[in-house]
Amino acid sequence: MNFQVTVLKVLVSYPDGFAVMADLKRDVALLATSGTDWSDRTKRLAARFPELDIFSQRLVERIDGGWRITDKGRSILQLMEARTAPDKVQLDIRKQADQRPEHVDGPNRIQGLALRNQRRQTRRRQRRNAALKAASPARESVG
Numbered sequence: 001m002n003f004q005v006t007v008l009k010v011l012v013s014y015p016d017g018f019a020v021m022a023d024l025k026r027d028v029a030l031l032a033t034s035g036t037d038w039s040d041r042t043k044r045l046a047a048r049f050p051e052l053d054i055f056s057q058r059l060v061e062r063i064d065g066g067w068r069i070t071d072k073g074r075s076i077l078q079l080m081e082a083r084t085a086p087d088k089v090q091l092d093i094r095k096q097a098d099q100r101p102e103h104v105d106g107p108n109r110i111q112g113l114a115l116r117n118q119r120r121q122t123r124r125r126q127r128r129n130a131a132l133k134a135a136s137p138a139r140e141s142v143g
Contacts, residue, residue, distance in 0.1 A: 002046035004054045006031055008069060008077045009042075011060065013114045015121070017069035023117055024067060030113075045080040052076075 010027045011017050019027070031038050046052060054060040059073030069077075 002042040002052075003028070004052050005042040005045045005080070006038075007054060007060060007067070008073055011067060011069035012074060012077055015114065015118045017074070018063070018066055019068075019117070020064075020066040023113070027113060048080050049076065 006028050007024070010024060010031070011019055013027075014023075052059075054073065055062075057072070057076075058070055059076055060067050060069055
């Protein structure tokens with residue numbers, strides 16, 4: 001498995017391309033243990049850009065306890081995934097992915113996790129806003 005390609009793929013699946021480290025580590029570990037399909041795929045993608053370095057090339061930036069994919073990172077990932085003509089291996093992998101149940105498939109699992117993370121962030125934001133609203137009258141009476 002190519003770690004840098006995996007990081008790009010995980011980050012692009014999150015809203016705004018940002019993931020906190022705990023979520024990123026969990027998703028990368030999930031993909032790393034998902035079998036040879038993922039490993040073979042990331043190796044093939046990485047072979048298209050042998051000089052890939054996600055930090056020095058500014059494809060990923062470290063912010064607020066997590067990592068975020070940049071626009072340049074998204075572009076490089078699209079270039080990696082662009083195919084001139086699908087080869088037999090890619091077709092075989094596609095067939096295998098179509099036959100697997102959705103809840104087991106690595107990339108679909110990542111998308112599900114990203115959606116769950118987005119909902120969790122929304123709920124946290126709502127609770128935080130409600131707490132700030134509840135605390136504001138108390139602050140005004142103190143001042």
